[in-house]
Amino acid sequence: MLQVLSGADRAALEPHLERVSFRNGDIIARAGDPADSVCFPLTGIAAVLDTLEDDRRYAVALVGNEGFIGWPVLLGNDRWPHDVVMRAEDGVAMRLRADHLQTAINAQPNIRVVLLRFTGVLMSQMARTIVSSLAHSIERRMARWILLYHDRVRGDEICMTHEEFRLMLGVRRSSVTDALHRLEESQAIRSTRGSLMVRDRDALLELVGDTYGYAEQEYRRLLPASGATDCGKLR
Numbered sequence: 001m002l003q004v005l006s007g008a009d010r011a012a013l014e015p016h017l018e019r020v021s022f023r024n025g026d027i028i029a030r031a032g033d034p035a036d037s038v039c040f041p042l043t044g045i046a047a048v049l050d051t052l053e054d055d056r057r058y059a060v061a062l063v064g065n066e067g068f069i070g071w072p073v074l075l076g077n078d079r080w081p082h083d084v085v086m087r088a089e090d091g092v093a094m095r096l097r098a099d100h101l102q103t104a105i106n107a108q109p110n111i112r113v114v115l116l117r118f119t120g121v122l123m124s125q126m127a128r129t130i131v132s133s134l135a136h137s138i139e140r141r142m143a144r145w146i147l148l149y150h151d152r153v154r155g156d157e158i159c160m161t162h163e164e165f166r167l168m169l170g171v172r173r174s175s176v177t178d179a180l181h182r183l184e185e186s187q188a189i190r191s192t193r194g195s196l197m198v199r200d201r202d203a204l205l206e207l208v209g210d211t212y213g214y215a216e217q218e219y220r221r222l223l224p225a226s227g228a229t230d231c232g233k234l235r
Contacts, residue, residue, distance in 0.1 A: 016100035022086040029084040038070025044091015049083040059168040064152030071119040124215035132211040
């Protein structure tokens with residue numbers, strides 16, 4: 001995400017960026033806490049989770065090094081609306097205090113434009129998550145989430161547990177197991193305890209159809225200068 005910015009924009013941010021590390025499973029932000037900083041992931045995946053009153057949590061979006069965490073700051077919200085958790089692998093991010101971001105934006109207004117463009121892309125990803133959850137089979141929804149993870153990890157192996165799939169799909173563990181078995185039978189993935197290997201990305205793309213791709217195309221259209229992990233990579 002930082003590489004999308006111009007040299008002058010990055011120069012306005014760089015003196016205030018703080019390198020921080022997160023372990024897989026660490027809380028990056030908690031719903032209701034003050035939104036007093038933003039984070040630009042360099043590695044790892046930030047999962048955005050929404051929580052219901054009975055403490056059930058569901059994944060609504062993923063962010064990797066193509067984006068940033070902290071869009072509420074840009075939208076005038078001083079509280080985090082969601083939990084954000086590091087997933088799939090340990091991660092490193094560059095953290096920036098909200099007041100330093102605002103100072104940089106005052107000096108370089110294009111920073112806000114770039115960050116808001118990504119925010120719009122993220123909203124598109126969330127919208128497709130909603131549509132897919134309403135309209136599609138568990139197997140198809142699982143394939144979509146695997147692609148979203150695959151876009152943002154450094155290889156073909158993804159650390160994903162049954163519990164993480166439950167958060168993404170909102171189904172029982174037995175349904176997760178059944179869907180994984182069907183994807184394995186199609187040779188699209190190989191599943192092991194606590195992780196899976198993407199074997200045939202094209203097979204996953206064929207299965208998910210138009211539930212995947214729109215947000216990724218919008219990312220490439222709106223943020224074409226990116227040198228980060230391609231949001232919607234073709235291997």
